[in-house]
Amino acid sequence: MSYFLGIDVGSTTVKVTVMDEAGKVLSSSYVRHFSRVRETVLDELEKIRPFGGTYRAAVTGSAGLGLAQRGGLTFVQEVQAAYGAIRALYPDADAAVELGGEDAKIIFVTGGAEQRMNGSCAGGTGAFIDQMATLLDISVEEMDALSLQAERVYPIASRCGVFAKSDIQPLLNQGAKKSDIAASIFRAVVDQTVSGLAQGRRIKGKVLFLGGPLYFLKGLRRAFKETLALDDEHAIFPENGPCFMSIGAAMYAKSAKEEPLDEIMARLLAAPDGDSIAVGKPLFASQEEYSEFIRRHGKSDLPFRDIYHYEGDAYLGIDSGSTTTKLMLITPDNEILWSHYQSNNGQPLEIVAEKLRELYSLTKKIVIRGACVTGYGEDMIRAALKVDFGIVETMAHFKAALHFNPDVDFIIDIGGQDIKCFKVKNRAIDSIMLNEACSSGCGSFIQTFAKAMGMDIESFARLGLFAKRPVELGSRCTVFMNSSVKQAQKEGASIEDISAGLSSSIVKNAIYKVIRARTPEELGDHIVVQGGTFLNDAVLRSFEIETGKEVVRPAIAGLMGAFGAALYAKENTPKDKLISDIVTEAELAHFSYASRAVTCNGCTSHCSVNILTFSDGRRFVSGNKCERGAGLRPRRNAPDIYAFKYEGLLSMPDPSAEGKRGTVGLPLQLVMYEQLPLWTEFFETCGFRVVLSDRSSRELYFRGQHTVASDTACYPAKLTHGHIESLLDRGVDFIFYPCESYNLDEHDSVNHYNCPVVAYYPELLKANNERLNGENFIMPYLDPNDERTTVKALHRALARYKLSSSLIRTAYRAGLRRLEEWQAQIREKGREILAAAERENLHVIVLAGRPYHADPEINHGINKLLCSLGLAVLSEDAVFEEGAQVKVSVLNQWTYHARLYRAAEYCTRRRDADLVQLVSFGCGIDAITTDEVRAILESRGKLYTQIKIDEINNLGVVKIRLRSLLAAIEEQKRREEE
């Protein structure tokens, strides 16, 4: 007998299909390979031996490529394999969606065949779901079952796993229901597939759903069906879905050479390992080197005290981190009485309560004088358990490090989710560097990966210590690392080498992306490393190798936040306060809470708010951006220029304008945030009625998401698609959106460009939205500085309205005047706010970004958050003219960016003002401006704070960052006063 054999080697699984000559599938298998690619394939082939006969074999799948090449087997690209199988088995299918471990694919069969794979960024679908399950501390199956009970869906950034995680973590910590989160995760996967892959092409007709996740996960299936509005007849989930590619490969094998199974296996066995992976040096050359290393680090430890025998005062520190919960009880002499470290399993509050009960049951002889909580869960835990103090986690970590080395000048903390670094001068924080969304989750990535390998983190880490050829796995983010691991596995790298490689990747991410140190000297001489991730010796060693410095790692590296909090409680508990307010054993016995999610309708932000109600009737509200969400009344006339700008722009067009010539739609996004006054006045003078697009919102974004062509563009740009849809739906006569290479020349930079995205986005809109045409979308190219050509361009663009050149000229001049007036108003408002700030002794934050950062959907209400922290908020365009002209090292050639430099200069000359730079994720130009703004500020002793914003609507990290800044400013002030 002769058979066809299809072998699909994916990133996580191996699928093998045997088919007879008539095309009947005789057997199919689906197993996880745990990186043991070749062995697993051979095992599976062994199982089909009973068939006997000879085979024609073809290999497919991302990890199969190298194996096929080196084993001399026929290879077929996996999407192509699926395409072949679809046409043979489901000739009436219109499209197919396939989700694998790492890749997502869409195949359009009818209406112009087309096959697509996800871009580099969106990698991770099956793997993404696995990671999310780990995050929730449940199995994928449990997550699936939970998702079916969901009551609501939260918006979760779907661009990539790292971003999604940043959205989910705070939801977990706020006590959102796992079932709702599970459903939200699946929805995110669907959104990503629909927007990232389909890109404007609608998935309709009869749709096949293929691949493991779509076969096994009912919740995911449901989410797809709902989003694509498919009924059972049109959504097909084939029985052989998980093995579909291997069936396709078996079909493709018809052209392959016929040979006995043993022959095929022998060749696979003999296939050499790949050698194209970059390898680093071993972490330790010898056992002696390792012993010396262990001895050296053994020195940094805290003394212990037996909790059963100790009598007297104690201080409790609680660190409710993003992924783990840590508690520590110390004596007044800083001895550890008791400590605890555990994954918070998405239930931080329950864990803390549980551990407190345990603590109370251990001993009755200890009096907790003071308690302090820090970390993401700070507010909630503090409210729920009546903890005396709460401090921002950066301060807690700093305090703890200072204890271990009073001369410390650099601290790096790598936790599960975040990386924090501090430079220390004169025992005070000099600058803080926190990771941005992209490089978060490095710590927990190792853990998740170890789990996927069926190992605990300790054994996995140990494997890396003596790896001979640690592989290079890149450092951009965990999604890219995951994909690098896949490649390394394909090339035959061992688990040992991958373990060591991951450690080094995480360290590189911290050094290159977060600290951005060019030379080890920049780090200083006394470095303390901490955070749970540094308990991994491989990570610690990698850090020492990469920096060339010996560092201090306290034995309680993972507990430093809790230790710092405990120290804080000790130092700040008044002498006459003899017992902490923290819940007593009796109160704890009855402690319980209920969580409820609601949407706050206090303003247009519509925050998702979580309300915890405790057994004693108290309530805790989280997720709100301003006081309103917490049921408080916000102050009127908040010193906030962002609100002023946004409302001012919205009320710019005259709703009563007659519009005898028709209506023009202006999309309020990107360049329009700057030039709306100009074009409103222009069109109204010309006799048009001006209609603005809808206010930005996540929903508006989703409305236009299907026309987004480039996933990695900035969020403001991607939101524009929704604005266009809203204007089209309103039925305006045409949408006006000019292309401008040059912005208005403000004469303080070498040139006055717009960034490429702002300048030419209309081109992309026109090209990717089929509803737009030359009639309803007018996008002239013009340089607003040059009246002659601008008038000409407008005249041509609006030819069908037969406007005279002189009217256009008059209107354009009026527009420019209106723009100037508006800018003067902004500056005037800025002065008002400053005066108010001085009167009320408020600190001022110049929240500096771009004009379009005034959009509440883009800034996510950071302005409101600042106000609620008791700060006055200004913007770069309100103050830059007060700053001196600046000369910087880089080419200063963009109008908006020149404003940033001058605003920074301005801040350096005010004691009561600091600058916080808003940066949209994906803004390539800010890769340049951020370094320069930082240099300007730091050269004059100011702190620099950067906030990266994207679709993610998670202010938790932002809050920590801002509070850290405030704490550091306080410290600095205190130091100056001393």
Added chain:
Amino acid sequence: MKKTMSPTPASPRHLSCPPPASGGGVGEGVRPQTQSDIADFSEDYPRFTREMKDSYTILIPDMLPWHFELLIHVMAKEGYRLEALHNEGQEVIDEGLKHVHNDTCYPALCVIGQFLNALKSGKYDVDHTAVLITQSGGGCRASNYIPLIRKALRAEFPQVPVLSLNFAGLEKDSGIEVYPAFVLRLGYAIYYGDLIMSCYNQTKPYEIEAGSTDEVRERCIGEIKAAFDAGKHRKLKRNIYFILDAFAAVPVKREPKIKVGIVGEIYVKYSPFGNSHLEEFLLREGCEPVVPALMDFVLYCIINNVNDAKMYGKNRKSAFFFGIAYKYLYSIQKKILKWTARHGRFVPQHDFERLRTLADEVINQGVKMGEGWLIPAEMAALAETGAENIVCAQPFGCLPNHIAGKGAVRVIKGKYPSANIVPVDYDPSATKVNQENRIKLMLATARERMGE
């Protein structure tokens, strides 16, 4: 390539501002501004002086190995000792990562990585070494490469000057002095390089005896160098026919192969280091790579100045000279295309005026940052000339590419339904398997179509 305000001479870092003002309204404690009142946050850097010319080795990044060999030869005649770097690998990437903001584009990272890795290699006397980069001065962040390189060097090799090769009057204190005849020689070198590249790509996949095409390429490079030495580089017809004949003489086996066009961001489009040896990969896959001419990018930069004057009335005087330069260079291209067509053996490269016409059909020529309208124009031209399978190579997160690369794919496919385009991201952390798998998908589609 906009003519811009020339930078003021650099001065050492100093703070020209009053001490922090306490209290008061905006403006209080802020000095009134005059032209001279500029807060200087820039840092000083070493200049490349005329005297250094004789004793310095000037390093340039790896981009187009064969073009660069000719360009280096031309520069040597001007007294500049250039050396192209070919160092690759993880250490180079690591150097780049260390010194460049991770969100800066991949080309900057590659180039800076190569420079630092080379300077550290011990192969060069770092006190007598400079580095050189071209600068176009457009609205893309790439115009900031020079400051980024300076910043990177400052940390470890503060004595190494950075030279700029530009025609926009930027970096006057560290530029290569250019004059018309010299520029023209560079132009010729690019034209010859383009033709050699094109003929090579059209011969290599079909050669019967392995390596015979490479031999011919060596021979042609040698011949053109000799022509420059003898002042015969302007004997265009003779030199062009020499190249055409030489490649035509390579014995080949005619068989249908998939033609794959490469477009995209200028560095990753051409540099083997930047695009993970894309051309070699395509050759291994049994394809014929079709790489558009470097001169088209040069002409694109020139014509944008002319367009700027026409569209916005900008710098009309310099635009006039750009217009003349364009006409002259284009007339050379016209001739080369004519002779190549007449020779008959090779498909001529794109006609730049045709590219402009094609551009007008899909995008506005006002899209001039980065590679701008040239990318969709080249995609259209490739689709039109039988290379409808296209790799659009771009650095991860490249701004102009959002619009003119990925953003334009849909329009191109609408106009050329057979166009089979795959955008590929290049990044220090993007894996080769990820890139290759996507290209393979594109090739699978192409193969299937060829079989039909």
